[in-house]
Amino acid sequence: MNPILQLLAVNAAVSAAAFVVLWLIGLRLKDVSFVDSWWGLGMALIAWTSWLQMGPTPHGTLLLVLCTVWALRLGGYLLWRWRKNGPDRRYVTMMAHAQQNRGWSFAKASLLLVFALQYALQFVIALPVQLGHGSTAPLGALACAGAAIAVVGILFETIGDAQLAAFKANPENAGKVMDKGLWRYTRHPNYFGDACVWWGLYLIAAETGLGAWTLPAPVLMTFLLTKWSGVPTVEGRMRRKRPDYEGYVARTSGFVPWFPKKG
DSSP: OOHHHHHHHHHHHHHHHHHHHHHHHHHHHTOOTTHHHHHHHHHHHHHHHHHHHHOOOHHHHHHHHHHHHHHHHHHHHHHHHHHHHOSOHHHHHHHHHHHHHSOOOHHHHHIIIIIHHHHHHHHHHTHHHHHSOOOOSOOOHHHHHHHHHHHHHHHHHHHHHHHHHHHHHSGGGTTOOOOSGGGGTOSOHHHHHHHHHHHHHHHHHHTTSGGGGGTHHHHHHHHIIIIISSHHHHHHHHHHHOTTHHHHHHHSOSSSOOOOOOO
16 A cells, blocks of 8 residues: 555544544533544644654654644643533534434434544644655755744644633633733634644645645634634624623734734
8 A cells, every 4th residue: 555545544543443432432421522622632643643654754753743732732721621611512502403403312413513523624634744754854944934833823822721711710800801911912812823833834744745735734724713613603602792892803803913903
């Protein structure tokens, strides 16, 4: 078998096995919210299985390290948030809708709408860390730029999440809109940081030749963050729950950080 096809096949099988185990856990808990933490951790698993199959190369090792750091930070944070807050209302509503309107069992709804979907999306978005191992050449300017962008992204989302957690932990902020720190310059510093990470990883992979073909990965990630499961979900909920949110929207950049408008 072609080495690249073999790599992808092994990764697909390992990732699928992990998702099946998680699905079974979800059935036992009657809650699938914890799957969000696997979004990052599963990427790291794919990065590690790729690195182990391809062997150490400058680009592959850099991709592995950055992806692992990103995944542990994000996965750990989302797991902590789930343990602290309990089931995510998005998944509760999704499961209830599928069961009531489609007549699906919890098992079928969770498998098709959550675990199978995330499995496919995760595999595609992880393409840079799968196909960026093919060169033994030293790191060049493009890879260094990509690493810098990824590091900035990790720091941006880490700081943003920490600032938001501290804001929510203060009872005096109940019902208020977070507009301090990084949240003063973008309404979604966590999502912007996430996008930076995957564009950075793509640039590292692109320097290897084959990795340049993984452009759909960061494009898809950016689409998910800005048009599907990220920004639209949060902003819809905030507009319903926070009367001051419209004013925040009017003065604050929606995604890319920029200085707030005056007035």
